[in-house]
C-alpha cells in the first residue's frame with residue numbers, strides 16, 4: 001500500500017531507535033489506515049434514511065460480519081487500530097511461534113468466535129517472513145470452516161508472499177511494504193527487526 005501516510009509511519013517504526021511506546025502507537029495507526037483499504041469491497045445495501053430535510057436514498061454495510069484474527073503475539077499490535085473502524089468486529093486469537101533454528105511455525109493457542117465460518121476474516125500479523133506462521137494460521141481457520149479470509153501485514157518478504165500465495169491462493173495479501181529478502185536467520189531485510197519484541201519491549 002503506497003499511501004503517503006502509511007509509508008511515512010512505516011519509516012518511523014523501521015528506525016531502530018524508535019522506542020516501544022511509539023512503535024506500538026504507530027503500528028496501530030498503520031493498521032487503522034490499512035483497514036480503510038482492506039474493507040473497500042465490503043458489500044453495501046440500499047437504505048432509506050429520514051434526514052431533517054427529507055428522505056435520503058443511502059447505503060449501509062450489508063450483513064457481512066467481521067472477525068479480526070491476530071497471530072500472537074505481534075498481531076495483537078494491529079487489532080485496536082482496525083477495531084477503531086470496525087467496532088462491531090469479533091476478535092479471534094491464534095498463537096504461533098517460530099522455532100528460532102528451524103524457522104518452523106508452532107501453534108500453541110486457538111480461540112475463535114463460534115460463527116467464524118460465517119465471517120469475513122482479517123488475519124493480522126506485522127511480519128510475513130517465510131510465510132510458515134500465516135500459512136499454518138490460515139489452515140487452522142479453514143479447518144474450522146472459514147473461507148472468506150484476507151491477510152494484512154506491515155512488511156513482507158518475497159519468499160513469504162510466494163509461499164502464502166501458493167498455499168492459499170484464495171487469500172488476498174495486503175502489505176505496507178515488500179522488502180528485499182530474508183537473511184540467514186529468517187529475518188526480513190531491511191524489515192524492522194522482531195516485531196513482537198519491539199511491540200512488547202521483550203528484548
Ligand SMILES: O=P(O)(O)OC[C@H]1O[C@H](OP(=O)(O)OP(=O)(O)O)[C@H](O)[C@@H]1O
Nearest residue numbers: 072073074097098129130131132133196
Ligand atoms: O513468516 P514466518 O517465517 O512464519 O515469520 C513471521 C512470524 O514471526 C514472528 O512471530 P514470532 O515467532 O517471533 O512470535 P512473536 O510474535 O510472539 O514474537 C511474526 O510476528 C510472525 O508471526
Ligand SMILES: O=c1cc[nH]c(=O)[nH]1
Nearest residue numbers: 129187188193194195
Ligand atoms: O523480520 C522478522 C521475521 C520474523 N518475525 C519478525 O518479527 N521479524
Ligand SMILES: [Mg+2]
Nearest residue numbers: 194195196197
Ligand atoms: Mg517475535
